[in-house]
Amino acid sequence: MPHVVRSTIIEAPVDRLWSILRDFNGHDHWHPIVARSEIERANPSDRVGCIRRFQLRDGSELREQLLTLSDLEMTFSYCLLDTPIPLFNYVAHVRLLPVTDGNRSFWHWESRFTTPPGREAELARLVGDEVYTNGIEAVRRLPELAGEGV
Amino acid sequence: MARVYVSSVIGAPAAKVWARVRDFNGLPNWHPRIAESRIENGDPADKVGCIRAFSLRSGDRLREQLLGLSDYDMFCTYAILDSPMPLTNYVATLRLTPITDLERTFIEWSADFDCAPEQEAELVAGIGTNVFQGGFDALKRAFGG
Secondary structure, X not given: OOEEEEEEEEOOOHHHHHHHHOOOXXXXXXXXXXXEEEXXXXXXXXXXXXXXXEEEOOOOEEEEEEEEXXXXXXXXXXXXXXXXXXXXXXXXXXXXXXXXXXXXXXXXXXXXXXOOOOOHHHHHHHHHHHHHHHHHXXXXXXXXXXXXXX | OEEEEEEEEEXXXXXXXXXXXXXXXXXXXXXXXXXXXXXXXXOOOOOOOOEEEEEEOOOOEEEEEEEEEEOOOOEEEEEEEEOOXXXXXXXXXXXXXXXXXXXXXXEXXXXXXXOOHHHHHHHHHHHHHHHHHHHHHHHHHHHOO
């Protein structure tokens, strides 16, 4: 079962980074592969159990469900419900921690999933590089985080 | 219950930093405030439950017991048994996490304890600054920040 982990340091205070990431319906504001995002049944995006529907830039759609959201721990987790990519049993976890030595943030993004046989490495690279690393780099460039930190 | 939390970035891969800090008897090798340390009863330093008796450069003596150690998750949890500090129920955790895009290490050191309310601010500041951040600064000098 592939286990994908990407982590980084963001030069911004952790509460500011969390205010961006905690919005389960906000990825279309920053993730380069997400064209549109909406929450089904008009649920609030911080209602645990809510489902987001993404339309990706390539026109495909996927649905993900919020499993955990904690403002205290600054964590959330979610699973894939429907996807054009063959990722099964996909559960992802995001957590933020403060770097007290410099007022920066540690951002940890990981998931586990299964794939059709033989496609583990290819799909682990897709999730880690296309989804996580590209997302992290896009957030790092957000104007509302620029000029913050050390 | 009082809480101390300090975190930093060390400029080396987590496995290298872990090799330095996992030795429960190794504080004198990297922490500038620790003068000498030994493990009681001849136990190995990675035996969970072992007790380290060590002295600070100030002359103060402490005994601490290893409660948890993970080479997989790279953390170490321990409790103070005896110390000159006016606190009780002190449990601390030192934890390393890889920063994958930089090949560096996110390091956290936290503690929970009980004390008299009027002494809490001084204890939190002293432990956070002298013990935890002091250790991080020494690791940053050794490995880069």
